[in-house]
Amino acid sequence: MTGHVYLVGAGPGAADLLTLRAARLLEQADLIVYDALVGAEILDLAPHAKKLNVGKRGGQVSMDQALINRLLVTSAAKHRIVVRLKGGDPMLFGRAYEEIQACQKAGISLSIVPGISAVFGAASELGISLTQRGLSRSVTFVTPSVARGGRATSDWAKAAAAADTAVLYMGAGDAVAVRDTLLAHGLNANCPVALAQDVSRPDSVQVFGCLQDMPDLREGLGEGPILVLLGDVFAQRDVAYVSAPLQRHQTK
Missing domain, CATH: 3.30.950.10 (Tetrapyrrole methylase, C-terminal domain)
Known part of the structure; x- marks a missing residue:
């Protein structure tokens, strides 16, 4: 099986500032790979999904970006809908370019859902x-x-x-x-x-x-x-x- 990866903007923090598209994808997701700044209120919108925290915080031990890229590719081979949930908007200081490249090189289909920065x-x-x-x-x-x-x-x-x-x-x-x-x-x-x-x-x-x-x-x-x-x-x-x-x- 080859799934689909969605880079989704979680907005600035409040769950009610998510876009409708983002909220619907969370409900449908099989796996959510999320950042440290994504709060529990937002993750609660995905009660059926498996959740993996790969967040980075300054000065703290965190998962290397190359490993996150690899995780998205391997996860798409196991899950139908993979949501890569990023704080704010994925296209602004979100390392989205690297994740997009990784999926494209692996032949994984990918979509981007903007969020409020x-x-x-x-x-x-x-x-x-x-x-x-x-x-x-x-x-x-x-x-x-x-x-x-x-x-x-x-x-x-x-x-x-x-x-x-x-x-x-x-x-x-x-x-x-x-x-x-x-x-x-x-x-x-x-x-x-x-x-x-x-x-x-x-x-x-x-x-x-x-x-x-x-x-x-x-x-x-x-x-x-x-x-x-x-x-x-x-x-x-x-x-x-x-x-x-x-x-x-x-x-x-």
Whole structure:
């Protein structure tokens, strides 16, 4: 038997932010290969599937990407529907290219289901548009994180400094080094910054400040996934909106 592999975006964290297509695939899946940031609330939508955690977290022991690629190929020989469940959107900092290549080389059919990236969940929770007329006409997504064996460069900082609004994925781990690199590439020490942790989850936290104080802002947060957002748009936060709890209305 040759099954079908689906690369599915799990969104920023909340189960009710999954797409309908993603939710239906979880119900039908025989095997789910999921990332560390996928919560139990989402996995509960797949009560009949076998589940394998292959998640990566910075500084912790995790499965090598080559093994994950091989697992998808071998699993498709045993299961009809294999869901590779990734946090956010699989096509943004999700190593999707490598998994797509592995399946294609092995002759495994594959489909991709997009998801809401964490940055859009963060912007919604903050009540701040990433683009604003007269203030921000460009947005860049970058990551200072380098894969094991990869070559560290500062090109990400050059891109972040050139944009009106910059979003750093996996950028809070070494806040001092990230801040200093951005300052060295011309960003103002007073550039507004927002850190958003556990986006879209009940215990989400957002803190505001300036680039110079980014390490102190990071120090006050926990161990959950953190996005770093930079730009003048974050100087205009609406405190009333930020403090308002998310209302989730249930339909009968």
